Amino acid sequence: MIDEFLGELENCKLCEWKCEVNRLEGEVGVCMLERPKVASTTLHPAPPQSYTIFMAGCNLRCLNCQNWEIAHFPEQRTGLRGYLKPKKLAEEAVSRINSKRGKMIGADRIFFSGGSPTPSLPYVERVVKEAKRLDPKIKINYDTNGFMTSDSLKRVIEISDSITFDIKAFQDDVHRGLTGAPVEPVLRNAKKLAKEAKDKLWEFRYLLIPGINDRDVESLAQFLSQINEDLPLNFLAFRPNFVMENYQGAKKEDMNEAVKKAKRAGLENVSWSGRTGLRGKIDLNNKKGAETAEEIAEQTGCITRPRDCGSCVKVFSCPIKNYRAGRKT
Secondary structure, three states, X not given: OOOHHHHHHHHOOOEOOOOOOOHHHOOOOOOOOOOOOEXXXXXXXXXXXXXXXXXXXXXXXXXXXXXXXXXXXXXXXXXXXXXXXXXXXXXXXXHHHOOHHHHHHOOOEEEEEOOOOHHXXXXXXXXXXXXXXXXXXXXXXXXXXXXXXXXXXXHHHHHOOEEEEEOOOOOHHHHHHHHOOOOHHHHHHHHHHHHHOHXXXXXXXXXXXOOOOHHHHHHHHHHHHOOXXXXXXXXXXXXXXXXXXXXXXXXXXXXXXXXXXXXXXXXXXXXXXXXXXOOOOEOOOOOOHHHHHHHHHHHHOOOOOOOXXXXXXXXXXXXXXXXXXXXXO
């Protein structure tokens, strides 16, 4: 029996691919997800402290994915928790947040992440509704890659108390090379969020990959500072993962330089986090952004250049989604 609130999955247009497939009848789009599935859940001490719910599946196909076993379901992960009734998951989340351990770490919200929670948005909304019935003071954080429709963003803003927003690259060719998707919807949504719901923005996050998207730093910072100089931007240090498991991790000096560039471009609230200096067999510093990303994708078997997962004839047998990484950092 299909839960009624999942009805819009009969003609899915939740993200910018707007695949219009009937996921309730087994059809799949770029995300390859039929019914929403919970990958894992855990109390998480990193800010914002939360009970984090990782949803399986993703509408992007990033070369450097940290959670590739979750994001590239069903090709990768087998040990999922699966489909849980929203009421049951809400009860679990509220209970864990209010537990001794939850209070010890300062957890005060449910954090939806993935993969990407956007292909599961109707399910997320219902879990939030059930959680608010149990505890009206419970907070909600939504973690997004920004690749959603304007309507979906509006819905995310409505249910969220805080939003963590990942921007993979600023230039379209670099973003396509890394993710397989155009950047315009992401920047449109970032601008809308910053202008209309800045109070709900926890931070913009930018995974800094030396030699690929580090040249975008000043352009991104200028874009954000023209909206509001006080917008929070956190650079995350690239760690070798997934298809890019053999590439050199970001160095401490790379991260410090990115913060300096962003501040010179006009942003005031800039920081960086993550583990630096992880070794790889290949150093990206002498490569060229989009071209490097495209070459990495091609070496893995990607056939579109520039990458465009929405029009690729191999979208349902993607060599990137089927890549088996031997290393996870």
